[in-house]
Amino acid sequence: xxxxxxxITRFDNVGLRYxxxxxxxxxxxxxxxPGTFYFLTGASGAGKTSLxxxxxxxxxxxxxLIRMFGTDSITLPREQLxxxxxxxxxxxxxxxxxxHLSVYDNIALPLRVSGYGEREIASAVGDMLDWVGxxxxxxxxxxxxxxxxxxxxxxxxxxxxxxxxxxxxxPTGNVDPEMALKLLRLFEALxxxxxxxxxxxxxxxxxxxxxxxxxxxxxxxxxxxxxxxLRYPPRPSxxxxxxxxxx
Amino acid sequence: MAGKQTAAARWxxxxxxxxxxxxxGPMPWVIAIMIALTVxxxxxxxxxxxxAHAASADLSGGLTVQIVHAAPAExxxxxxxxxxxxxxxxxxxxxxxxPQGELDTLLEPWLGTRPGDGVEGLPIPALIDVALSxxxxxxxxxxxxxxxxxxxxxxxxxxxxxxxxxxxGAIGALQWLAGGLIALLAVATAAAVxxxxxxxxxxxxxxxxIVHMLGGTDAQIARGVQRxxxxxxxxxxxxxxxxxxxxxxxxxxxxxxxxxGLVASGGLHLTDWxxxxxxxxxxxxxxxxxxxxxxxxxxxxxx
Ligand SMILES: Nc1ncnc2c1ncn2[C@@H]1O[C@H](COP(=O)(O)OP(=O)(O)O)[C@@H](O)[C@H]1O
Ligand SMILES: [Mg+2]
Numbered sequence: 001x002x003x004x005x006x007x008i009t010r011f012d013n014v015g016l017r018y019x020x021x022x023x024x025x026x027x028x029x030x031x032x033x034p035g036t037f038y039f040l041t042g043a044s045g046a047g048k049t050s051l052x053x054x055x056x057x058x059x060x061x062x063x064x065l066i067r068m069f070g071t072d073s074i075t076l077p078r079e080q081l082x083x084x085x086x087x088x089x090x091x092x093x094x095x096x097x098x099x100h101l102s103v104y105d106n107i108a109l110p111l112r113v114s115g116y117g118e119r120e121i122a123s124a125v126g127d128m129l130d131w132v133g134x135x136x137x138x139x140x141x142x143x144x145x146x147x148x149x150x151x152x153x154x155x156x157x158x159x160x161x162x163x164x165x166x167x168x169x170x171p172t173g174n175v176d177p178e179m180a181l182k183l184l185r186l187f188e189a190l191x192x193x194x195x196x197x198x199x200x201x202x203x204x205x206x207x208x209x210x211x212x213x214x215x216x217x218x219x220x221x222x223x224x225x226x227x228x229x230l231r232y233p234p235r236p237s238x239x240x241x242x243x244x245x246x247x
Numbered sequence: 248m249a250g251k252q253t254a255a256a257r258w259x260x261x262x263x264x265x266x267x268x269x270x271x272g273p274m275p276w277v278i279a280i281m282i283a284l285t286v287x288x289x290x291x292x293x294x295x296x297x298x299a300h301a302a303s304a305d306l307s308g309g310l311t312v313q314i315v316h317a318a319p320a321e322x323x324x325x326x327x328x329x330x331x332x333x334x335x336x337x338x339x340x341x342x343x344x345x346p347q348g349e350l351d352t353l354l355e356p357w358l359g360t361r362p363g364d365g366v367e368g369l370p371i372p373a374l375i376d377v378a379l380s381x382x383x384x385x386x387x388x389x390x391x392x393x394x395x396x397x398x399x400x401x402x403x404x405x406x407x408x409x410x411x412x413x414x415x416g417a418i419g420a421l422q423w424l425a426g427g428l429i430a431l432l433a434v435a436t437a438a439a440v441x442x443x444x445x446x447x448x449x450x451x452x453x454x455x456x457i458v459h460m461l462g463g464t465d466a467q468i469a470r471g472v473q474r475x476x477x478x479x480x481x482x483x484x485x486x487x488x489x490x491x492x493x494x495x496x497x498x499x500x501x502x503x504x505x506x507x508g509l510v511a512s513g514g515l516h517l518t519d520w521x522x523x524x525x526x527x528x529x530x531x532x533x534x535x536x537x538x539x540x541x542x543x544x545x546x547x548x549x550x
Contacts, residue, residue, distance in 0.1 A: 058460055060550060078550065079464075086462030096457050113463040157461075 007070070008032040008165050008196045009055060014064030016050055024050050025221045028064070030230035032165070032198065037191045038229070039207050040200040042218030048200040049093055049169055051218065055198065056090045056167050057081055069164065086114055089163035089195075091171045095154040097142035103153050104129070104138040110161040128156040131186075147174040155183065165196040172206055180206055274443050274476075278483030279490065281436040282530050285429050286491025286523055287498070292425030293519040294499075299418045302411060307382040308340065309407035310391065312375040316401040325399035326373035332398050336391065338380050345374040372403075383408060436530060437537040440476060444541040447472055459549060469542040473535050480534035484527030492523070 009032040016025040025047045032038065042048050053059035054066060057073055066073050068084050076084070089110075097106050107128050111121045129135040132152040142150055151174050158166055166187065172180035184199075184206060191197045198216075207213050214229035223230075312329055316322040326344055333342045350371060379387065383406040395402040408415075448455065455468055495515075515523075 056460065058456075058550065078547075081550070082459075082462045082464045085460060088462075090460060092460075096453070096460070098454050098457055100454075109458070109463075110461045113458065113461055113467060 006033075008034055008068075010065075010067045011054070012065040014054065014061045014066060016047075016054060016059065017062045023062070023221060025054075025061075028223050030216060030223060030225070032196055032230075034164075034196055035191070035194050036214060036229070037188065037197045037210075038199070038214045038216055039210075040198055040216045040218065041202060041204070041207070044202060046218040047221045048202075048218055050221075051223075052090075052167050052169050052198070052200055055165075056088050057085055082113070086110070086161065087164045089158035089161065089166040091151075091154045091158045091166070091168035093169035093173070093200075095142075095150045097150055097153055097157075099142055102139050102141060103134060103145070106142065106153055107156045107160055109157060114161060124160055128160050132156045148176075148179055151175060151183075155186065159190055159195075162193075163195060165198065166190060168197070168199045170201055171199060172201060172203055177205070181209060184209060272443070272479070274439065274479045275483035275486070277439045278436060278480050278530060278534065279487035281432050281439070282484050282487025282527050283490035283494060285432045285526050285530070286488060287494045288425045288428040288432070289523055289526060290491070290495040290515060290519070291498070292422050292429075293522065294515055295418050295422050295425070297514065297516065297519070299415055299422075303408060303415065306408040306411060308379040310377040310379060310383055310388065311405050311407060312377060312391075312395065312399075313403045313405070314373040314375075314399055314401045315370065315403060316372075317370045322370075322373050322401070325401050326375065328398040329395050329402050330375055332394055333375065333377055333391070336394060338387070340378045340380045341376075343376040345376060350374060433533060437533060440480070440534045440537040441541045443479075444472055444476065444538045445545065447475070448542060448545050455546070455549065465543055465546040468546060469539050472542045473538050476538040477531055477535050480531040481527070484530045487530070488524070488527045491526075495523075 011028050011030050014025065014028040015023050017023045028051065040048050040051065050059070054061055057068070060074060069087060071084065073081075073084060098109065101109070104125055107125050108121045111124060116124075125138075126135075129138055132155060134149060134152055134156070137145060137149060142153065145153065151171065155168070155171060158168070168187065171187075172183055175183065180203070187197050187199060188210075201207070207215070213227065215227045216230060217224045217226055312333070314322050314325045314329060316325060330342055330344050333339055354371065377391075381387075385406075388404055388406050392402075392404045395404065458468055499514075
């Protein structure tokens with residue numbers, strides 16, 4: 001889609017506090033490389049969602065430096081944020097589907113804001129609906145869908161614009177283990193097409209389904225690097241996929 | 248990127264970013280009332296202007312010369328002399344010495360005509376109606392005064408427009424009042440739209456955040472709100488224009504019942520009606536602009 005920089009994201013000594021509370025994230029430093037698949041783990045309340053919010057530009061840090069696609073996203077004027085955000089796909093923990101829009105229109109949103117034509121949108125959304133198995137629900141409102149169906153709509157919306165990086169916050173939290181595994185395979189398929197993927201989860205069973213996972217671990221707002229993946233680009237695998245996710 | 252949309256298609260797609268405006272809200276009615284009042288105020292202002300124009304066109308070159316002299320013989324002699332001089336003065340279009348019979352008729356309601364009323368003894372001035380080819384400026388009035396002083400020392404020269412100066416002053420004040428009302432109505436309309444737009448932003452906060460997170464711009468969100476406001480303002484504007492025109496006709500009828508020449512000359516021309524028809528369009532433009540500025544200002548507080 002666009003030329004890949006040597007790094008997707010770099011955090012340098014980032015700290016975040018809400019209001020005047022103590023920091024919920026402290027001294028966060030890491031680099032995400034193109035085409036890799038990361039898990040972000042940690043107990044509930046460890047700061048996973050907060051870290052992802054910084055990553056998908058929904059929150060500015062209290063201190064530190066964040067570069068997205070080679071651009072300093074902290075000092076970037078807010079008029080220029082949309083262009084960066086269009087290169088991100090986000091699956092929010094609470095889905096955040098637009099209630100008055102149908103499944104079809106929710107999935108079409110990222111293409112609409114980017115100014116694509118309706119013909120192109122129709123074919124892309126149609127493919128996406130088939131992919132997540134919701135073709136028969138295309139005209140339904142989010143409120144009429146089950147939790148798992150809403151989640152799949154959220155995922156379809158996150159990936160339809162072929163983002164450079166997909167960020168998913170507990171994307172398997174509301175689905176049964178079988179569907180969770182299916183979603184994981186879906187993310188892996190996307191990763192194989194070159195998208196960097198970051199999946200936040202506290203579900204260790206899910207990670208076990210991945211051969212050599214790259215793990216970012218959060219503990220009370222501090223990041224550890226148990227798989228040593230955050231400083232240097234992972235070695236490319238034989239399949240040409242630089243991430244080590246997948247079987 | 249391939250497949251970019253036309254502006255019109257984008258307008259439709261972006262409107263879908265925010266929920267459709269619910270019919271039955273107060274906004275169209277507020278705008279209808281504002282537009283109706285603006286139409287009435289504008290029509291009043293325009294017809295006052297037309298009335299003033301017509302009156303001043305009739306009167307601007309008009310002069311009255313009165314010869315006030317107690318002795319009728321001397322009065323008539325000076326009257327004829329003044330008439331002669333006036334006829335030879337350049338820039339004088341017409342001169343008419345008002346005949347005695349006409350003067351009597353004019354004065355009859357005030358003075359009566361029956362013998363024994365003591366009318367004969369009253370010194371009635373001779374009256375000369377003068378029309379200049381241009382407006383009766385103070386300088387021209389003064390030069391005529393000087394010219395007449397030699398042959399008719401009892402002559403008094405008055406510009407007819409001067410008598411109506413207080414009326415023109417009142418009309419001017421009413422026109423300012425109409426203009427002020429229109430300005431106030433515009434401010435009130437903008438305030439109503441501002442509140443409605445803020446309300447939309449408040450109830451749609453979650454949707455706006457989502458659209459932002461997906462890479463939507465402030466301008467796209469603003470266009471969504473603008474479209475809703477435009478639809479409401481347009482429906483309010485049509486109703487308001489209709490109500491306003493009905494009001495103007497009712498007012499016009501009750502004024503023409505007065506039978507005053509001034510009011511009768513204050514009818515609206517075609518161009519006036521065109522201007523009045525533009526009021527709803529101006530209202531929609533004002534509403535859309537207000538909505539846009541409100542939304543853009545409010546969105547600056549979002550990340
Ligand atoms: N908007 C917020 N305002 C104040 N505190 C918050 C906010 N969001 C999260 N927190 C706090 O930050 C900490 C980390 O939360 P979060 O990032 O949601 O963790 P996780 O996603 O790992 O469960 C928690 O203590 C939480 O209470
Ligand atoms: Mg969380």
